[in-house]
Amino acid sequence: MKRIGELWNKLANPSIVPKLFSVSLGLILLVGFLIPMDLNIDQIYPRPAPQQQIIEGLAVAPYDRGGEVLKVPGITRAQYPENSKSLGMVNSYMSPQALFVQSISPYFGTSIWASPGGLIDEILYYTRGFDTILESSILMMSFTIASWLAVNFTIKRREEKSSNHNEEHK
Amino acid sequence: MDIASLGGDLLGTIPLGDIVLYLTPFHLFMFVVVLIFTGLIAISRSETQVEASFKTLKDNKVSVGLEEFKIRRFLAIVCGLATAGAMITGDLFNFTLFVTLIGIINVGIVSAVKQIDVLDAAYNYGIIAMIASLPLFGGASIILASTGTLSLFEIAKIATTAPMMTFGAILLLIGIAGETGTAPFFASKAEMFRTPGSPFILIIHLSSLMVIIRAIEILLIIVKVI
Incomplete structure (x- = not known):
């Protein structure tokens, strides 16, 4: 019982979570090798056979x-x-x-x-034009976030560091 | 299960080429709730946290600066709109794109805070969101391979569930669990809320909840268990 409690406590640590997630994902992908392959020939977006x-x-x-x-x-x-x-x-x-x-x-x-x-x-x-709009908005949002951080956070943080030498925002 | 028994009678569709958004009472309710919440967020001001100081009687007020407030409000509104879109979309790949958009914005909303713990948690959540895009899109493409279509209407018409479709649905579920940060992967996301700026932080919660509900409906359409 105590061990389960320790396990749950470890789960509460954010840095453990990506490892746990990737391990469980890897296990399920391995199970995927056992699933019989199945391809529906009647695809909506067909391609001609190679060559x-x-x-x-x-x-x-x-x-x-x-x-x-x-x-x-x-x-x-x-x-x-x-x-x-x-x-x-x-x-x-x-x-x-x-x-x-x-x-x-x-x-x-x-x-x-x-x-x-x-x-x-x-x-x-x-x-499928709506998908293309969404894809580019995902890209736009990540650029928005990254550029905002670069302008307002990273640059300002360097200024703060040089002016009063505090290590608060390292 | 078919669409009518999951969400009620079909009220109408919004055709955008192959991507057909559809409205049932269930979807309409969730769509309107998300839009109302997004509207409330757009007009609200962010909270100020009051922290008690150690060894002194002064209080320490943690508030959000104007620049940070603006970008957070913008990202929160986009997150709300993406959640609203995910509620009514009738296309599997479209849904995964909405979920990815929500995942990226969730990182962005907390990316500007100054608390190091919160930044650590957001970083870890970002890693999960990146890893989760593999099962998310992989699951959708496996379902496309085994059914030949991405439209939920067409998938609902298929009578039997091939093992490959079930596997695709499991991958999809793992992807959504990673992107929305549900149990047992909640720790990184729960830590992200320990920062001021409440109404914008709350959209992270709301989007996860709504997307999970919608994802269950989509998984029930794909996997005919009942």
């Missing part, structure tokens, strides 16, 4: 989206197509520079910076 587009000889493989800009929709899918009516319409847009690079190089599609609009982007900015 498939390259074997087909498409110019922007493996990022070819099919379709024609503003005329024929490309291969993007959505969970609720009724909410995104013009889905796939700007899928295959490429800027004039991108068209030029594509005409001289067969490896254009393999570089992500050259990704022409594309499947990923239409999901990012159209069907």
Whole structure:
């Protein structure tokens, strides 16, 4: 009984908690190896099989989206197509520079910076646009916190230290 | 369980592309409660703690400076809005993003205090929040792999629970437990409250409570135990 009490007391120490959390997480991840793998083939955001587009000889493989800009929709899918009516319409847009690079190089599609609009982007900015907003707000909040701390806390603390040499806020 | 038996009749949806927010009486109640609390926080002033001094009759007042007050109020409002969003979202990945946002802001609200103990606790909580993003997003992606969808409406329609879905749900639960700092990982979060600035500190509590309630509902949608 006494040992359980000691254990609970140790749990109350904040520095123990991350270790405890990571150990328990590690144990559960190990259990995960015993779970039979299970992949639903019918995914909402499908990707073509590896090398498939390259074997087909498409110019922007493996990022070819099919379709024609503003005329024929490309291969993007959505969970609720009724909410995104013009889905796939700007899928295959490429800027004039991108068209030029594509005409001289067969490896254009393999570089992500050259990704022409594309499947990923239409999901990012159209069907799942709200997620993208949230992701950038997470980033913005962490920058807000970090920069506020740098300006108002770290710099001021250095001033305090140099002026009266107290070690209170070390 | 299906959505209607968990939260009541569907009152309506807010479609944002693939991410469909939905409102039932249960979600609407939690959404409005969080918004009211956020409004109260936005107009309130922070408390001043009075500490008794040792070997003297003077009291030591610990208050929050104006700059610190402003950033805390801003972060508390954003935290309230994120909690309100997490209450009504109908998309699993969207929910995990809201929870991550809440976790980061919780660290930010106490990051500017001067008490070293509180900073230590916030640091440890920040480490947990960072570690917890692995099971949080990992769980969501495992559920996406085994169901093929992230929409809670579609997941609710699936009749059986594969073992992989249960494992994903457990990972999700661990991630949320880490981000919100529930038992047995509460110590770091409990220490964070020992600082002045009460109404803004309280949103840390409220967001954790609300997110846990919502997470239980989502886990019951994913894992069909009953």
